[in-house]
Amino acid sequence: MYGYAGKILFVDLGKEKIVVKKLERARAKKYLGGVGLAASFIWEMTDAGTDPLSTENPLIFVTGPVNGTGFPPTGRFAVCSISPLTGIWGESHAGGFFGPQIKYTGFDAIVVTGRSNEKVYLALDGGKAELRSARNLWGLDVLETTDRIREEMPGSEVACIGPAGENLVKFASIQVCKYRAAGRTGMGAVMGSKNLKAVAARGVGEIEVYDVDKFVDLVEEARRRYTEERWGIAAQESLGKYGTTSLVEAEQEIGRLPTKNHTTGIFRDFDKIGGEAVRKLVRKKRKACMGCAIQCKYVAMIDSGEFAGTITEGPEYETLVAFGSDELNSRLDSIVYANYLCNKLGLDTISTGKSIAFAMELSEKGLISQSIKWGDVEAMVKLVSDIAYRRGFGNELAEGVRNLAAKLGPEAEKLAVHVKGLEMSGQDGRAHKSIGLTHAISVRGADHLRSISCLDELGYVDIAKERYPEDAKVILDLRSEKLKGILVADMETNYAIVDSLIICKYGTMWPPIFYYPDYARLIYYTTGFEEYQKPENVQTLGDRICMLRRAINARRGITRKDDTLPYKQLHEPMPEGPAKGEVVHLDVMLDEFYDARGCTRDGKPRYRRLKELGLKQVGDELAKANIISSEN
Amino acid sequence: MPSKTKRKTRIMIDKEKCTGCKACMLACAVKHTGRYSTSMARIWVNEIDEMVVVPNVCRHCVAPACMRACSAGAIKKEGELVVLDIKKCTGCRACVDACPFGAIKYSEKLKKALKCDLCDGEPECIKACIPGAIY
Known part of the structure; x- marks a missing residue:
């Protein structure tokens, strides 16, 4: 099958059984790959009560048809499961070089269930898959584990957990190529619960695309659009030169830089942790994911001071916020070090940093007995390790802010910045209304990457006019709730395709270069699936994937009441900056979003819409469980 | 798109500029085999450590x-x-x-054996190299 390796690897760790199954053409066509394909398995393999850390919960490493080809970037993969942090659909993505290696070893996805009696790792070598003992690897950090496995399997790419995943920290990451994290929703804890330390892949396979001449031309076109022309030059000047770090300055300007546990959107010392500071002080070398044309990664090194000698692939914008502005910490070297520690121990930097920011505010308000002061670098660094090893108060934080807040009571819950249990990424809906809606409705919790719009955020006037000719002005108004339901629903559909192909948000979100007509050509030249020559069918595919993920959540009890925002963003006006006085009026946006998505006003998938999208069986099952009505 | 290169008789490498993305390997493989892989490339990117990445190809x-x-x-x-x-x-x-x-x-x-043939003087790896490490 063009674009695919054509096989799925099923690993039952409890029974030590490895089964290779064909990827059925019909399934590939219906769900494309990536999160779409994973969602189809999660729907079938879990139910309303599947415990995230149980043997039944599948952990799915998945690629898409584009991975391993030359289309930029090609290095991504996703890992999906029911999340132990949120209890709902979990998905996490990473770049680097691991994804293509899975395909070169002959598999489009690896579906892991059960729990091994021994500590093991999964080795995919050439066309072979086997479980090997990880007794000597258990307890080692990510860097050591990767090095050890590479000694055994030179040239392999390694995805592994660190101590945090072993200790079932609810927001443990799976690290690939050492420094790339599938960070969000605690996929590392699921891996740890299965006694699976790593997956290592080294393949000699080849990927054949449907129309290689047109595909190669499209790769060349993409390269040109990512580096030349108007948006390409802009991408190189921002992402190419600074990575995501220059967003610190951009968000400060619109008053949306989360600061002091998301209390405000303005950080006085923003310039000490922003893109220019990173470039001047710690950035040493530009890096890239496999086959990328934007190349936003970089190596950071600390030259002097107590963290001298630290070397890691550098903090992204999100990490600069989580360990910087959100903790009132203006010491860039300490942020780089905290990032290094998270990589090494296998922790999501966003949830880790945000949990510590939460602890700092709890301490300030006297809601906990510990003294953890704002910007206290020593306390911050200690807490990162304490979380990973579940020591002392770190053990409480390791459960995530929702669980800690529930223990401490309603005053603490007002300070807990999460949605559905996922600590919030570095945006604030008060200054950018559409991101407020995105955080509220995202299928994995308070996350930006499922449907953030950069059109309004960064002011892409021409692109907004192209996509929404009648409504561009309203769409572009950052602080108006109007039409944001339409905008966010469209972005969610758009990114469902991106996350199933799997390509990157850079080039599709920021800058928003690629869109449905481009995906149509890309999917067709890659797979030869004829219906996807039509952009509207690609959109339907995206809608189908969005709705299936939503159905998985609906089955687990998610409704409108869960599609909400932290107290601060709904009830405490932004205290300063360009968005001073603003709160998020969520209800009007939610109604519009549900209508556009094909959900009822209580946030559940409409039976009618499911049927239109080819998900009748899903609708029947939800109706049978009295979650939805087949009348709607 | 006008070719970035005149007919080449040799591929030059500036390893300081290499970001390790392996776009060169993918472009090489598809040119020579019609399929995408790293195993069939005639150019290789070796990652020595975080700071040192070295493309290697026939001189x-x-x-x-x-x-x-x-x-x-x-x-x-x-x-x-x-x-x-x-x-x-x-x-x-x-x-x-x-x-x-x-x-x-x-x-x-x-x-x-697998070895670079310079793509008839217009090496695909050069076209694919975003940071200009291969020229």
Whole structure:
């Protein structure tokens, strides 16, 4: 099958059984790959009560048809499961070089269930898959584990957990190529619960695309659009030169830089942790994911001071916020070090940093007995390790802010910045209304990457006019709730395709270069699936994937009441900056979003819409469980 | 798109600029095999550590050690190029051992040597290299 390796690897760790199954053409066509394909398995393999850390919960490493080809970037993969942090659909993505290696070893996805009696790792070598003992690897950090496995399997790419995943920290990451994290929703804890330390892949396979001449031309076109022309030059000047770090300055300007546990959107010392500071002080070398044309990664090194000698692939914008502005910490070297520690121990930097920011505010308000002061670098660094090893108060934080807040009571819950249990990424809906809606409705919790719009955020006037000719002005108004339901629903559909192909948000979100007509050509030249020559069918595919993920959540009890925002963003006006006085009026946006998505006003998938999208069986099952009505 | 390159007789590497993305390998593989892979590329990116990434490819030497080592007469100097005749290659790997730069690899799939042929003077790897490390 063009674009695919054509096989799925099923690993039952409890029974030590490895089964290779064909990827059925019909399934590939219906769900494309990536999160779409994973969602189809999660729907079938879990139910309303599947415990995230149980043997039944599948952990799915998945690629898409584009991975391993030359289309930029090609290095991504996703890992999906029911999340132990949120209890709902979990998905996490990473770049680097691991994804293509899975395909070169002959598999489009690896579906892991059960729990091994021994500590093991999964080795995919050439066309072979086997479980090997990880007794000597258990307890080692990510860097050591990767090095050890590479000694055994030179040239392999390694995805592994660190101590945090072993200790079932609810927001443990799976690290690939050492420094790339599938960070969000605690996929590392699921891996740890299965006694699976790593997956290592080294393949000699080849990927054949449907129309290689047109595909190669499209790769060349993409390269040109990512580096030349108007948006390409802009991408190189921002992402190419600074990575995501220059967003610190951009968000400060619109008053949306989360600061002091998301209390405000303005950080006085923003310039000490922003893109220019990173470039001047710690950035040493530009890096890239496999086959990328934007190349936003970089190596950071600390030259002097107590963290001298630290070397890691550098903090992204999100990490600069989580360990910087959100903790009132203006010491860039300490942020780089905290990032290094998270990589090494296998922790999501966003949830880790945000949990510590939460602890700092709890301490300030006297809601906990510990003294953890704002910007206290020593306390911050200690807490990162304490979380990973579940020591002392770190053990409480390791459960995530929702669980800690529930223990401490309603005053603490007002300070807990999460949605559905996922600590919030570095945006604030008060200054950018559409991101407020995105955080509220995202299928994995308070996350930006499922449907953030950069059109309004960064002011892409021409692109907004192209996509929404009648409504561009309203769409572009950052602080108006109007039409944001339409905008966010469209972005969610758009990114469902991106996350199933799997390509990157850079080039599709920021800058928003690629869109449905481009995906149509890309999917067709890659797979030869004829219906996807039509952009509207690609959109339907995206809608189908969005709705299936939503159905998985609906089955687990998610409704409108869960599609909400932290107290601060709904009830405490932004205290300063360009968005001073603003709160998020969520209800009007939610109604519009549900209508556009094909959900009822209580946030559940409409039976009618499911049927239109080819998900009748899903609708029947939800109706049978009295979650939805087949009348709607 | 106008070609970035004139006809090349040699590929130059600036390893300081290499970001390690391996776009060169993918472009090389698809050009030579019509499929995407890293195993069938004739150029390789070796990651030494976080800071050092080194692309490696045939230098098309003036006095090629591989040519001297090849008992099948499969490697010849044609003008400025060192050319491998894949039909004559017996897969003995003498060239792989002889190359002082490690710029020839052995393909398990083909049971033959893999070596850069400069894509008729317009190397795909150069076109694919975003940071300009290959020129």
